[in-house]
Amino acid sequence: MKKIILFAFSAFLALLAGCTADSFAPVAIPNHYSVKPPEPVNERDLTEQLKKLHTPDTSPYKITPGDQFDITVYEHPELTVRQIIVTPDGFVSAPLIGPVKIGGLSLVEATEALKKQISQYIRKPLVSLIPIRINGYNFTIVGRVNVPGCYPISIGNTRLIDAVAMARGLSEGLFHGDTVELADLENAYISRDGRLLPVNFQKALLRGDPLHNIPLKNGDYIYIPSVMNSTVALLGQVGKPTYVGFKEGMTVLQALPYGGGLRETHSDEIKVIRGGLKNPVVYTVNVTKMQEGKIMDFPLQANDIVYVPADGISDWNVIVRKILPSLQGLSMLAGPFGNPSAYWSND
Structure with a gap:
């Protein structure tokens, strides 16, 4: 009888232990991602991409709001307009002809547009459209430079090093009493038309590699983060x-x-x-x-x-x-x- 009771008690303990393990043990949560x-870097492809970025931009300049011009009409000084500014909607206004839209046009196209309007009053007018200040070609540089902002581009002549120089160089700070550079050149980037350019800032700025010192284009965005x-x-x-x-x-x-x-x-x-x-x-x-x-x-x-x-x-x-x-x-x-x-x- 004692053996039967002992066996039954042992079976109960085994059953209890089994239930505890199945019902009350912590559940392991998987780490899933x-x-x-x-991507592996193909140096040959990278070199070709960088060479293409050095290709001169031959597209004509398009007039944008804020540009400033002189308009002259040969032998008709009364029609001359000095330092006229293109309005936000792309118009300029001149005597006799009133407002003319030249925004989005090249200099040649804008001159022809003005000539067409003036020719309604003067036979075969000789019209000159002379740029005084151009605002349309700019780049933006922000981050760890001393004077971040928007700067004008000289087409074909403004390169990455020039951009940093125009922003008064990379910013520095003090760390434990020593002057240290705050710019994280390894993660700095240039974006153009919604894509990142394969430019290495360390090679361009520190090693003087001309391949990475690319010419800038209108609308380029340069970001130099902080190492801090x-x-x-x-x-x-x-x-x-x-x-x-x-x-x-x-x-x-x-x-x-x-x-x-x-x-x-x-x-x-x-x-x-x-x-x-x-x-x-x-x-x-x-x-x-x-x-x-x-x-x-x-x-x-x-x-x-x-x-x-x-x-x-x-x-x-x-x-x-x-x-x-x-x-x-x-x-x-x-x-x-x-x-x-x-x-x-x-x-």
């Missing part, structure tokens, strides 16, 4: 794209509330871009599964970019075109030096 490593930055950028389908002060141990779900959380239009899969924009590592993580506790929250690092698309895009060039305007806007809002650390919340 996909990763796109940096310790932020995370939140972009895309968030309430408010912004920079967040990085803290050790920060994760995706901890960072998103600083940007106002996710919009209803967000994709389940988000991108974490690490290592700058030129040739980064791109992680794809499912934010919905993280919120539901089905996979682990993704750990961030300083200077990561968290991009929340509205769809499941994967092509890197498409991602760059979508995030560059936001990054440039945040850099312009970040203070006189385009330093994101002046713009984030670190509560």
Whole structure:
């Protein structure tokens, strides 16, 4: 009888132990993400791309608002106009003919437009359109330079080194009593027409490599970050794209509330871009599964970019075109030096 009772008690304990293991043990949450490593650099292709960037721009200048001209009509001084400024909608106004739209035209085309109007009152007029000040060819440089801003371009003659010189050089600061350069040339970039150019700032500015010292074009945007930055950028389908002060141990779900959380239009899969924009590592993580506790929250690092698309895009060039305007806007809002650390919340 005692053996039967002892056997039954042992069986009960075994059953209890089995239930405990199955029902009350902690559940392991998987750490799941996909990763796109940096693309291998083909030096031959890179050299060819850089050589193409040195090709002279032969397209004629197009008149833009704010440009200033003198208009003269030979043997008719009464029709001469000095220092006339092109209006925001592209017009200039001259005696006898009134307003004429020349915005968006080349100098030759604009001269012909004026000549056509004046010829209604004067036979075969000789008209000259003389540029006094040109505003339409500019580049923007922000970040760790001493005087960031928008500067004019001399076509074919303004190169990357000239741009930094016009901005009074790279900014410096004090660290433990020593003067140190604050510019992060490794992650600096030039964007043109929504794409990044394969320019190495260290080679151009520090080693004097003429191949990377490219001529600038109208609308080029140069950003030189700070080596002291310790932020995370939140972009895309968030309430408010912004920079967040990085803290050790920060994760995706901890960072998103600083940007106002996710919009209803967000994709389940988000991108974490690490290592700058030129040739980064791109992680794809499912934010919905993280919120539901089905996979682990993704750990961030300083200077990561968290991009929340509205769809499941994967092509890197498409991602760059979508995030560059936001990054440039945040850099312009970040203070006189385009330093994101002046713009984030670190509560």
